[in-house]
Amino acid sequence: MARLHLFWPEGTPLPRLEALDIFHIESGGCTGCALELASLSRALLAGNHPIRFVSTPRQAGMLLLTGSLTVGMAPVVELAWQAMPGPRVLAVVGDCAVDGGLFGGNYAVLGGVGVRARSSVSLPGCPPAPDEILAALVRWQTTEGER
Amino acid sequence: MSVEVAALIRQGAAPTPCAGRFVLEAEAWQAMIAGLRATDLPLLGLWSDGVQVHALFHHDPIPLVASVAVSPDGYPALSPVRVGAQGPERIIHDLWGIPAIGGRCEPWLDQGRWPVATPLAAHRAPTPGLPEGREFIDDAAVRQAGGTGLGYGPAEGNFRAPFHLRLGLPGARIEAVQPCMGYAHRGLAARLRGLAPQQAARLVARIDAPATVAHQLAFARALHNATGTAMPAQDVAAGVMLGAMERIATHLDVLAQAGAMLGDGRSATLAASMLEQMRQMCRNVCGRRLLFDVIPPAATFPVRVDGAQLATLAAEHASLHRLFWRPRGLAAQARGKGVLSATMAARLGIMGGNARAARKGQGDVTDRLEVRLGEIGASLALLAAPPESTVMEAEGGGEEGLGWAEGPAGLLWHWLRLEAGHVAAWWCGDPSLALAQALPAILSGAAYEDVDLIVVSLGMSATGADL
Ligand code: SF4
Numbered sequence: 041m042a043r044l045h046l047f048w049p050e051g052t053p054l055p056r057l058e059a060l061d062i063f064h065i066e067s068g069g070c071t072g073c074a075l076e077l078a079s080l081s082r083a084l085l086a087g088n089h090p091i092r093f094v095s096t097p098r099q100a101g102m103l104l105l106t107g108s109l110t111v112g113m114a115p116v117v118e119l120a121w122q123a124m125p126g127p128r129v130l131a132v133v134g135d136c137a138v139d140g141g142l143f144g145g146n147y148a149v150l151g152g153v154g155v156r157a158r159s160s161v162s163l164p165g166c167p168p169a170p171d172e173i174l175a176a177l178v179r180w181q182t183t184e185g186e187r
Numbered sequence: 188m189s190v191e192v193a194a195l196i197r198q199g200a201a202p203t204p205c206a207g208r209f210v211l212e213a214e215a216w217q218a219m220i221a222g223l224r225a226t227d228l229p230l231l232g233l234w235s236d237g238v239q240v241h242a243l244f245h246h247d248p249i250p251l252v253a254s255v256a257v258s259p260d261g262y263p264a265l266s267p268v269r270v271g272a273q274g275p276e277r278i279i280h281d282l283w284g285i286p287a288i289g290g291r292c293e294p295w296l297d298q299g300r301w302p303v304a305t306p307l308a309a310h311r312a313p314t315p316g317l318p319e320g321r322e323f324i325d326d327a328a329v330r331q332a333g334g335t336g337l338g339y340g341p342a343e344g345n346f347r348a349p350f351h352l353r354l355g356l357p358g359a360r361i362e363a364v365q366p367c368m369g370y371a372h373r374g375l376a377a378r379l380r381g382l383a384p385q386q387a388a389r390l391v392a393r394i395d396a397p398a399t400v401a402h403q404l405a406f407a408r409a410l411h412n413a414t415g416t417a418m419p420a421q422d423v424a425a426g427v428m429l430g431a432m433e434r435i436a437t438h439l440d441v442l443a444q445a446g447a448m449l450g451d452g453r454s455a456t457l458a459a460s461m462l463e464q465m466r467q468m469c470r471n472v473c474g475r476r477l478l479f480d481v482i483p484p485a486a487t488f489p490v491r492v493d494g495a496q497l498a499t500l501a502a503e504h505a506s507l508h509r510l511f512w513r514p515r516g517l518a519a520q521a522r523g524k525g526v527l528s529a530t531m532a533a534r535l536g537i538m539g540g541n542a543r544a545a546r547k548g549q550g551d552v553t554d555r556l557e558v559r560l561g562e563i564g565a566s567l568a569l570l571a572a573p574p575e576s577t578v579m580e581a582e583g584g585g586e587e588g589l590g591w592a593e594g595p596a597g598l599l600w601h602w603l604r605l606e607a608g609h610v611a612a613w614w615c616g617d618p619s620l621a622l623a624q625a626l627p628a629i630l631s632g633a634a635y636e637d638v639d640l641i642v643v644s645l646g647m648s649a650t651g652a653d654l
Contacts, residue, residue: 063342063344064344064345064346065342065344065349066346066347066348066349066371067349068348068349068370068371068372068373068650069393069650070393070394070395070396070399070650071346071347071348071395071396071397071648071650072393072396072399072477072479074346074347074348074396075346075396075397075440075477076476076477077346078346078440079459079462079463079466081346082443082459086456086459093344094344095343095344095345096344097342097344108373110370110371110372110373111300111301111302112298112300112341112349112369112370112371112372113341113342113349113370113371114300115300116341116342116349116370117342120342142389142390142393143373143378143393146373146374146377146378147301147302147303147306147374147377148301148306148372148373148374149373149374166393166479167396167477169476
């Protein structure tokens with residue numbers, strides 16, 4: 041596996057991951073959360089893990105939002121959600137997406153999707169670190185599996 | 188001729204509290220426009236505070252700002268003589284409702300979804316809104332050729348800020364490009380108004396994560412200039428170090444993405460691995476992987492980073508360099524793609540690494556990646572042997588200040604005016620706005636598959652361009 045320091049220095053053993061295809065939309069933040077997601081995505085790819093980020097909502101089972109949801113991005117998010125087939129879930133990552141964070145509602149921003157829609161995964165932080173994001177996804181998978 | 192235009196600006200009637208800013212009468216502004224026609228004095232930014240419009244020019248040793256009062260009809264446009272003024276003029280119209288006489292007034296940020304028109308103006312009007320979004324009209328060449336119109340963004344499943352490009356492909360190559368911005372606009376100028384500088388600094392740090400240190404530094408410099416207080420040597424030294432760490436991380440991110448896009452797994456993996464080490468180093472030094480809220484630095488900020496970690500990174504940088512230049516490596520694969528010529532860079536006021544790449548070679552993706560690689564090496568050397576820093580004296584001090592810093596994608600600027608210790612007006616000039624305006628020229632002739640790579644190599648970030 042590539043020496044990605046996400047699991048560094050000792051290499052924390054990962055729990056069993058279930059397959060999950062995630063479509064990510066940066067809906068108007070500073071892209072800090074997106075950078076951490078990019079780190080996570082690289083580590084997952086390098087480790088051949090079954091959680092992966094995909095480039096179209098048509099392939100995805102999870103819509104993962106970062107950013108404070110600008111009025112320009114709201115219809116884009118809606119279209120992506122509609123384009124997702126079958127059972128789908130919403131995840132909000134970072135303070136911006138959870139409740140607007142530092143970018144609360146104004147003329148250009150709706151202030152986070154977390155307060156407007158029911159999300160399966162909601163992870164605050166500005167930004168949360170990649171291992172925290174992964175832990176949140178795994179936690180959700182585990183509780184989902186028990187149901 | 189540049190000297191003459193600069194002299195003309197300096198003759199501006201009223202001296203202002205901001206060093207290097209001069210207020211021109213309407214006739215002098217017109218004379219400046221006429222003078223600009225014959226010179227290449229680069230325009231770096233254009234903004235308004237509702238009462239005046241300010242134009243920032245690159246001029247040694249200190250930048251020059253020419254201001255003109257806004258009349259009921261607007262202000263004479265700079266875009267006929269400086270193409271880079273087009274975007275800012277349209278933004279000023281979107282935010283303030285102030286038209287540029289002789290310029291274009293189509294929306295740049297406002298796609299018709301804001302609940303109010305001219306959100307920064309004293310009297311804001313409600314807008315009916317355009318729920319269908321904006322209409323694109325294909326260019327004649329594309330229509331005649333019966334070609335395809337393809338969209339790029341705002342949601343590609345990647346990890347970058349949203350914007351949209353409408354691309355016209357009469358054949359296999361892109362011919363027409365219409366950028367549509369505003370998706371990432373968060374209304375920062377409205378948010379900063381009335382905030383205490385410390386609160387404002389937290390927002391400024393979150394303008395654009397890959398360039399957060401540069402934004403924090405430029406804002407801090409503007410604040411020091413506005414308050415007439417010198418920046419202590421320790422803060423200057425911390426700024427240099429943190430800036431170098433940010434540059435290394437952001438450049439590595441670009442190289443990792445470029446490697447992955449071009450199918451060069453070895454380069455991509457090495458760059459990604461180095462990037463993670465940098466993030467780890469940032470966490471060790473500042474307690475956070477991304478360098479938010481680090482300026483002014485904590486009193487305990489270390490002056491040196493771990494030497495062993497630096498030595499490892501330096502060795503890996505040498506390997507990355509070898510991989511880059513190997514036969515069929517990144518350099519060979521990216522050659523000729525996404526050319527930003529030196530002339531175009533100068534015309535649009537593009538500075539920093541992108542401009543250096545344009546002057547160095549033909550200005551393609553390879554040149555830009557090479558410049559980034561070089562800057563990683565230089566920044567690592569700087570971290571290993573930090574230069575002596577001295578106090579940065581304040582310029583001005585009359586409650587108004589301008590500050591700058593070089594971010595990973597180029598020079599960026601912050602200007603602010605204080606009233607009773609709070610931010611009364613603020614502007615930020617991010618290199619991404621000029622890059623967004625350059626995209627039609629850069630992408631013309633490119634293949635659709637290369638759009639992502641070209642945008643990444645430029646370091647363009649819609650969140651910095653839209654604010
Ligand atoms: S939560 Fe923080 S890091 Fe994430 S996008 Fe918002 S401002 Fe940036």
